[in-house]
Amino acid sequence: MTAVVAAVDVGGTRMKAALVDRDGHEVVTLTRPTPAALDVPGALVQAVAGTVAALRAAAADPGDGAGAGLAGRDPLEVVAAGVVVPGIVDDVRGVAVWASNLGWRDLPVTAPLSDLLGMPVALGHDVRAGLRAEVAWGAAAGSRNVLFIPLGTGIAGALMLDGHVVAADGWAGEIGHVVVEPDGVPCPCGQRGCLETVASASAVARAYAARTAGRGGAPIDAEAVAGLVRAGDADAVAVWDHAVAALARSLVMMTTATGVDHVLVGGGLAQSGETLLAPLRKAVHASLTFQREPRIERARLGERAGCLGAACLAWDVA
Ligand SMILES: [Zn+2]
DSSP: OEEEEEEEEEOSSEEEEEEEOTTSOEEEEEEEEOOSOTTSTTHHHHHHHHHHHHHHHHHHOGGGSTTTTOTTSOOEEEEEEEEEESSEEETTTTEEEEOTTTOOEEEEOHHHHHHHHTSOEEEEEHHHHHHHHHHHHSTTTTOSSEEEEEBSSSBOOEEEETTEEOOGGGTTTOGGGSBSOTTSOBOTTSOBSBTHHHHSHHHHHHHHHHHHTTTTOOOOOHHHHHHHHHHTOHHHHHHHHHHHHHHHHHHHHHHHHHOOOEEEEESGGGGGTHHHHHHHHHHHHHHOSSSOOOEEEEOSSGGGHHHHHHHHHHHHHO
16 A cells, blocks of 8 residues: 545635645645635535545546546555645634635635544645645755745735744734735725735736727736746836836845845746746846845646645644
């Protein structure tokens, strides 16, 4: 028998799941839509348990496609499960405290899910767990002071200091809601000018659409804006420079406050690669005086980081 853990990353629209071995290999993978109404007591636990059951079924039936490549391998034994969710997560109590886009408050996860599955269960935050995975199997191997900042629909962050991922009861890392423009646009969190209203992938796409509205252009995503930046489109360059400047200010602030020497940029906006990273490095370099300059590079695990992070947490309790 080969021991694996079940890993589930519950996102706003999709649940990404996998059976993962000790070396971080996803032996079986599965993606399902996130069910609606997860704020009802028990719904999240049921959804995750159903996903783990589907992973086990796929592993037991190598002929169905999902388990392709398993033929001839050792049977798999699922020894623990890990679940990651966005928002405020109390990893220690195993409670999903709050998530704006999923609508729940104080959902106990670890205890009821462990009872249901009959195995140890760990709950964590998607980005903090993603950093664990980048350390274990990705771009942060060997680093001890790291900021992982995925730029997607929103912006969250995870910090590793002196080799420990910092949680602060679940409240650490809300970098996306640090105000960078006090007179900026309203943020769903209630403040104005939060970093995520300026420098998330969604914000870049929105800003470009607003700037070019009335000139007949169709809305485009951040990746397309990056393409226009490379082509020298003046509107795209203006929007991009604005986002990069805000991001650089935030990274300088984080570097100064925490002493991180390694920054991993992830999420949709990082797909633009050096179009983002080169001006970001330049702007951060220009602002630092006495501080240790962080190495700024792209995260390696992409959209699998959360799921692989859930596997790291599961192996901790296996
Ligand atoms: Zn905000």
